[in-house]
Amino acid sequence: GIQVEQSPPDLILQEGANSTLRCNFSDSVNNLQWFHQNPWGQLINLFYIPSGTKQNGRLSATTVATERYSLLYISSSQTTDSGVYFCALGSYTGTASKLTFGTGTRLQVTL
Amino acid sequence: DAGVIQSPRHEVTEMGQEVTLRCKPISGHDYLFWYRQTMMRGLELLIYFNNNVPIDDSGMPEDRFSAKMPNASFSTLKIQPSEPRDSAVYFCASDGAAASPLHFGSGTRLTVT
Numbered sequence A: 001g002i003q004v005e006q007s008p009p010d011l012i013l014q015e016g017a018n019s020t021l022r023c024n025f026s027d028s029v030n031n032l033q034w035f036h037q038n039p040w041g042q043l044i045n046l047f048y049i050p051s052g053t054k055q056n057g058r059l060s061a062t063t064v065a066t067e068r069y070s071l072l073y074i075s076s077s078q079t080t081d082s083g084v085y086f087c088a089l090g091s092y093t094g095t096a097s098k099l100t101f102g103t104g105t106r107l108q109v110t111l
Numbered sequence B: 001d002a003g004v005i006q007s008p009r010h011e012v013t014e015m016g017q018e019v020t021l022r023c024k025p026i027s028g029h030d031y032l033f034w035y036r037q038t039m040m041r042g043l044e045l046l047i048y049f050n051n052n053v054p055i056d057d058s059g060m061p062e063d064r065f066s067a068k069m070p071n072a073s074f075s076t077l078k079i080q081p082s083e084p085r086d087s088a089v090y091f092c093a094s095d096g097a098a099a100s101p102l103h104f105g106s107g108t109r110l111t112v113t
Helices: none
Strands: A006-008 A009-016 A018-023 A029-037 A043-048 A050-057 A058-065 A069-074 A083-091 A104-110 B006-007 B011-014 B019-024 B031-038 B042-050 B053-056 B065-071 B074-079 B089-097 B110-112
Touching: A006 A083, A009 A018, A018 A029, A018 A083, A018 A104, A029 A058, A029 A069, A043 A050, A043 A058, A058 B031, A083 B089, B006 B089, B011 B019, B019 B089, B019 B110, B031 B074, B042 B065, B053 B065, B074 B089
Parallel strands: A009 A104, B011 B110
Antiparallel strands: A006 A018, A018 A069, A029 A043, A029 A083, A050 A058, A058 A069, A083 A104, B006 B019, B019 B074, B031 B042, B031 B089, B042 B053, B065 B074, B089 B110
C-alpha cells in the first residue's frame, strides 16, 4: 500500500518561531490533506491540497505531486498550535476517498 | 452546520459486552468513514460508505465488528463481544464527494476492561 512518511516526528518551538513540517509519499496522489489534532483529541482539517500552494492565516501548505512531497508552514507559532499534525493521502491506484494517514509530527509550542 | 456528531463521547464497558457507537454525518455529505486511533497503530480506516452503501470494509479487524448506515443521516459501529484490545478512540468522518475535505467528529473513547 501507499507509504506516508512525516518529519520531524517531534518538534519543540518557542512562541513566535516559524517551522516547516514535511510529508513524503510513495505513490501518485489525487487527494492530500493536512490535519491538526489538538491536545483534546479533536481532528481539524487544515488543508485539502493535492497540488499547488494554499494559505490560511499563519498556515500555508505546498504540495509538489511530481516529486511526491508536501510541506506545511507555520509562521509566528502560538501555544494553540501545539498538538499533532497529520498528513493523509489517497492515490490514483486506489480510491480517492480512502485516505492513509502518516504517523504525525508532534509540535509543542512553549512560552 | 453542527459538524459530524458522535455519541457517546466516552464508553467504559466490560469484556464480552456489546458496544454501539453512533454517528451523524454533515448534512449533504455522501461519504462516511469510521476510523480507529491507537498509540500503536495510529489512525486506521475501518470502513467507509458512499450513499449509505458500504464500499470498503477491509479495515474491519474481525467479525466482531460490524457497521451499518440505514439512512443518510445515521451510522452505527457495533462491537460484539468487546475485548480489551478494542480500547481506542473511534472517529467518524464525512465528506461531500470523492477527493474533498474530510471532516471528523469529536470521537468516542472506548475503554474495555
